[in-house]
Amino acid sequence: xxxxxxxxxxxxxxxxxAAGGLALALTGGRLWSPAExxxxxxxxxxxxxxxITHVARPLDAETPSQVFTQYLTPNDQFFIxxxxxxxxxxxxxxxxxxxxxxxxxxxxxSLSLDDLSKFEEVSMTAVVQCSGNGRAFHRPxxxxxxxxxxxxxxARWTGIRLRDVLQRAGLKARxxxxxxxxxxxxxxASVPLFVRSIxxxxxxxxDTILATRMNGAPLPLLHGAPLRLITPGWMADSCVKWLTDLxxxxxxxxxxxxxxxxxxxxxxxxxxxxxxxxxxxxxxAMVVKSLIAFPKQGATLSSSxxxxxxxxxxxxxxxxxxxxxxxxxxxxxxxxxVGEDVPYxxxxxxxxxRTKGSGQRTILSxxxxxxxxxxxxxxxxxxxxxxWNGVDRVQVQVTEA
Amino acid sequence: xxxxxxxQKPFLSRxxxxxLVMVGMMGLPSFxxxxxxxxxxxQQAQRLLASRCSVCHSQDLVQQQRLPRDRWEATVTKMVxxxxxxxxxxxxxxxxxxxxxxxxxxxxVVALPAAPSIQADQAGxxxxxxxxxxxxxxxxxxxxxxxxxxxxxxxxxxxxxxxxARNPILTQADRFRTTVSQGxxxxxxxGAVLRPQEITDILAWLNTLxx
Numbered sequence: 001x002x003x004x005x006x007x008x009x010x011x012x013x014x015x016x017x018a019a020g021g022l023a024l025a026l027t028g029g030r031l032w033s034p035a036e037x038x039x040x041x042x043x044x045x046x047x048x049x050x051x052i053t054h055v056a057r058p059l060d061a062e063t064p065s066q067v068f069t070q071y072l073t074p075n076d077q078f079f080i081x082x083x084x085x086x087x088x089x090x091x092x093x094x095x096x097x098x099x100x101x102x103x104x105x106x107x108x109x110s111l112s113l114d115d116l117s118k119f120e121e122v123s124m125t126a127v128v129q130c131s132g133n134g135r136a137f138h139r140p141x142x143x144x145x146x147x148x149x150x151x152x153x154x155a156r157w158t159g160i161r162l163r164d165v166l167q168r169a170g171l172k173a174r175x176x177x178x179x180x181x182x183x184x185x186x187x188x189a190s191v192p193l194f195v196r197s198i199x200x201x202x203x204x205x206x207d208t209i210l211a212t213r214m215n216g217a218p219l220p221l222l223h224g225a226p227l228r229l230i231t232p233g234w235m236a237d238s239c240v241k242w243l244t245d246l247x248x249x250x251x252x253x254x255x256x257x258x259x260x261x262x263x264x265x266x267x268x269x270x271x272x273x274x275x276x277x278x279x280x281x282x283x284x285a286m287v288v289k290s291l292i293a294f295p296k297q298g299a300t301l302s303s304s305x306x307x308x309x310x311x312x313x314x315x316x317x318x319x320x321x322x323x324x325x326x327x328x329x330x331x332x333x334x335x336x337x338v339g340e341d342v343p344y345x346x347x348x349x350x351x352x353x354r355t356k357g358s359g360q361r362t363i364l365s366x367x368x369x370x371x372x373x374x375x376x377x378x379x380x381x382x383x384x385x386x387x388w389n390g391v392d393r394v395q396v397q398v399t400e401a
Numbered sequence: 402x403x404x405x406x407x408x409q410k411p412f413l414s415r416x417x418x419x420x421l422v423m424v425g426m427m428g429l430p431s432f433x434x435x436x437x438x439x440x441x442x443x444q445q446a447q448r449l450l451a452s453r454c455s456v457c458h459s460q461d462l463v464q465q466q467r468l469p470r471d472r473w474e475a476t477v478t479k480m481v482x483x484x485x486x487x488x489x490x491x492x493x494x495x496x497x498x499x500x501x502x503x504x505x506x507x508x509x510v511v512a513l514p515a516a517p518s519i520q521a522d523q524a525g526x527x528x529x530x531x532x533x534x535x536x537x538x539x540x541x542x543x544x545x546x547x548x549x550x551x552x553x554x555x556x557x558x559x560x561x562x563x564x565x566a567r568n569p570i571l572t573q574a575d576r577f578r579t580t581v582s583q584g585x586x587x588x589x590x591x592g593a594v595l596r597p598q599e600i601t602d603i604l605a606w607l608n609t610l611x612x
Contacts, residue, residue, distance in 0.1 A: 056459040057587045085561070140505050141467040143476065187457045187551050187561050190484030270471075 051077065054145050058082035060152030062133075063347050066295035071339055071348060072125070073153030075220050081130045081151065083194045083257075087183040087219050087242050094226050099165075099210075101181070103248035106170030113226055114214070119160035122209055124232060126344040127154050127313045131235035131262060131283045134379070134388025141357050142385025149291055149392065154311070154346045156161070157230045160212035163204045166246075170189045171200075175248035177201040180229060182242035196262075197253035198231060198238045202284075207232050207344065212244065213327045232344035233316040235283045235387075237262045258282065264386050271381040280383075285315030288375055289389040290322050290349070290367035306353045309394070310336070312367035313346035324347040326365040329377065329391070332366065366391045409502065419527040443514045445599025447500030448594050453486050455589040463499065467507055470500035486547070532598055545603050552588075557610050562588060566610035577604050 008157040051061035061080045067073060086092075094113050101109040132144050133151035145151075156275075166178070179197040186193070202208060211230050212219055224241025231238045252258055263280035290312035295301060312322045325330035335351035355361065368374045378390045440448070443468070450460055477496045481487050487495060502511050545557075552562035559565070570577050581600045584590035591600070 005572045053461075054465065057589075058458065140469075143466055143468055143472060145462065146465045188484040191457065192483070361568075 020294065034387040035051055051080065052148075052150065054147065055082075057086035060145045060147075063153060063289050064148050064296075065291055065293050067150075067311055068291055068298050069347075071154065072215055073155055075155070075214050075217055075223065078128075078153040078155060078214075078223060079130065079151045080222050081145075081236070082184075082222075084184045084186045084191075087185065089221065091183045091243055092226055097226055097244075099227060099244060099246065101169040101246045101248075102166060103246075104172040104175035104250065105166075105248050106172065107168075108163070109169050111165070116160055116165070116210065116212070116227070116388050119164045121158065123156060123158040124207060124209060124230070124344065125154065125156045125342055126230055126232040126339070127152060127286070127346050128230070128236045129153075129286055129313075130240055131237055131368070131386045132384070134390070135385035137388050137390060138379070138381055138385045140381070142381075142383060144385055151290075154313075155215050157209060157211040158213035158216070159207055159209045159227075159230070162208045162210050163206060165210065166203060166248075169248075171248060174250045176200050177249045178250050179245070179247040179253040180238065180240040180243060181245040181247075182224070182228075182240050183244045184242050191299055192255050192256040194240070195253050195255045196240055196257055197249065198234075198236055198379055200248075202231055202234070202238075234285055236261075252282070261384070262386070263384065268380060269382060273383070273399055275383060283384075283386055286313065286368050287379075287387050288312075288314040288317070288319070288369045288371075288388045289392075290365045290375060291392045292363055292365050292394045295363075295394065295396050297394050298396070299394075300399060302399045306355060307363075308351040309336075309355050309361055310349055310365055311346040312337075312349055312365075314367070314369040314371070314373060317369040317371040317373070318343070319347045320368050320370050322347075322351075322365060322367045324351040325366070325391075326353060326354070326361055328362060329364055335365070341388065358398050358400050361396055361398050363394045363396065364391045407571070422578055437612065441514065443501075444593075446495050446515070449487065449491055449495050450498075451589060451591065452594040453491075456485075459587075459589060463502055464503065464511065466499075466503050467505045468499075468503065469505055470496070473499045473503075481566055533602070533605075536598075536601035536603075538602070538606040538609050539597070541602035541604065542604030543601050544595070545606055548591065557607055565607050568607075571604065571608050572599075574604060 015316045036039060052064060053061045055061075059080050059082050063073060063077055063079050097113060099109075099111045099116065101111070130147060130151035134149065135142055135144055135145045136146040136148045144365070162178075163312050177197045177199055179195060181193065181195050184194065198208075209230050211224075211228050212226060214220065214223055219228060224239075224243070228241045229239050229243055259277055262283045263277060264283050265275060265279060266281050267279065269275060269279075290310055292310045294309040295306065308324060310322070312319045319337065322335040322337065324335050333351070335349040337347050339348040339350050340342045341347060349365075351361070366375045375389050375391050379388045417565075450463060454460065473496050477485075477487070477492055477499070481492055503512060518534065545553075549565075552560055553565050554560045554562075557565035557568075565571070570580065578597065578600050580588070581595065581603070582592035582597075584591060595603070
């Protein structure tokens with residue numbers, strides 16, 4: 001499989017046309033968009049460049065890749081992944097909201113936002129990425145939201161260290177895992193709650209934070225207001241939104257979202273092979289990955305010199321290089337790493353492409369990190385369709401300048 | 402949506418259905434046929450998708466999947482386990498439908514069977530009761546419980562969806578009917594699931610709520 005778009009699949013969501021036409025018919029000419037509706041309900045401003053909606057309810061929407069020409073992804077253009085959608089605003093009203101710290105602790109705590117504001121404030125730029133980002137490119141297709149490239153973003157998170165809060169509660173010796181739960185609830189009570197846990201080592205890491213602000217603004221409701229966890233370098237499954245309950249436990253959390261979902265095989269598996277949960281381990285660190293932000297898929301270029309731009313990031317390591325190929329991977333040339341270079345954030349890159357002749361061309365990008373990880377042409381198949389990091393690919397039309 | 406024609410149907414009845422659909426779409430007074438068809442199993446499965454699955458998620462989530470039959474079986478079984486209201490027969494019908502249209506070899510756009518026309522459908526189904534122009538609140542109560550309660554709450558007091566008890570829309574019957582049958586915002590369209598009389602019955606029951 002050399003074309004990760006798969007046969008006949010383009011990045012333009014073909015279904016969107018039909019659905020859009022229907023929506024237009026139903027709304028008497030104004031195209032309704034779930035993101036707009038969510039914005040109307042939450043008081044957030046609708047985005048200038050709308051997100052690409054995969055699921056209208058609960059809202060799952062990704063960022064168009066051209067937004068990634070910016071170092072920081074704006075709050076209103078940041079991807080949205082919902083298991084159940086945001087809790088009713090009353091449930092996360094700042095005045096009545098509490099964070100509970102319980103389980104294997106010396107002193108159970110119930111902290112208000114005011115209590116939390118008394119801890120030392122820290123800020124950090126970090127990539128947040130859904131572990132299903134790129135699922136649409138796996139062959140055979142894996143079940144789940146068919147994210148393409150944009151279930152990822154880079155934002156500046158401000159809050160307090162989780163470690164400081166846990167130390168205030170005092171940990172008992174048997175505490176090995178931290179269970180996390182937010183205020184969101186399923187429509188039907190028989191649906192399992194979104195309960196996750198992280199090993200204590202990650203919980204006590206000084207860079208793991210309880211964030212109340214995103215890119216300098218209060219955390220928007222769709223992104224977890226008033227409080228969400230940020231586990232930098234890890235997939236976003238543990239970045240629990242609307243966080244209300246921390247429970248110290250001896251074991252990993254029980255339940256569907258820890259025991260069944262968000263798990264990755266601990267050995268290579270054949271496509272279609274169905275595995276027992278014990279053959280799988282929870283998704284944790286991100287893998288090395290790059291995206292092309294400019295030019296965009298399907299663009300027509302009439303210049304003999306094009307500045308290709310993009311971003312690259314990895315889990316707990318450091319991006320060492322990004323390479324670009326314009327001949328289907330036969331030869332690779334090194335791109336220039338530019339801009340900020342800080343742990344957990346993505347790195348911007350540029351590549352001056354001298355186009356030759358005219359016709360359809362494909363640009364590929366491939367990142368490598370200091371842990372020896374290199375983006376493969378195609379990622380290993382796994383039942384959940386997680387951790388896709390195959391080289392990014394953008395097709396453009398080059399015309400004579 | 403492209404019309405999926407089943408070859409075993411007699412040509413004349415297909416033509417009559419088509420005429421009914423077109424008449425219905427043009428909003429002209431339509432005539433009723435004595436022998437309209439039952440909705441096909443595909444159409445019944447589409448109804449289940451709209452009424453039982455859409456309680457928790459919109460149908461786009463389903464339509465973007467391309468899974469083999471055993472994965473669909475596992476998925477539907479999981480959903481029933483999580484509370485989807487499907488009996489054994491409905492579960493089998495829905496699984497077959499999903500495996501037929503959303504399989505790994507299906508292309509990026511799937512042509513789905515058209516929803517049955519309301520007129521043809523009403524003529525062919527037992528209405529169960531004489532038409533009640535003002536709506537029958539007792540029937541409305543049970544219809545509400547089956548279809549609306551998960552989002553709009555026990556006594557219309559709201560939840561994921563807005564509060565309906567004493568909602569101003571209850572005084573605007575036409576707008577209420579349009580909203581229910583065509584959907585609005587996050588609310589899915591119920592026109593393929595609820596007949597006009599059933600929507601009127603639900604409205605009658607909602608108008609009995611006083612909190």
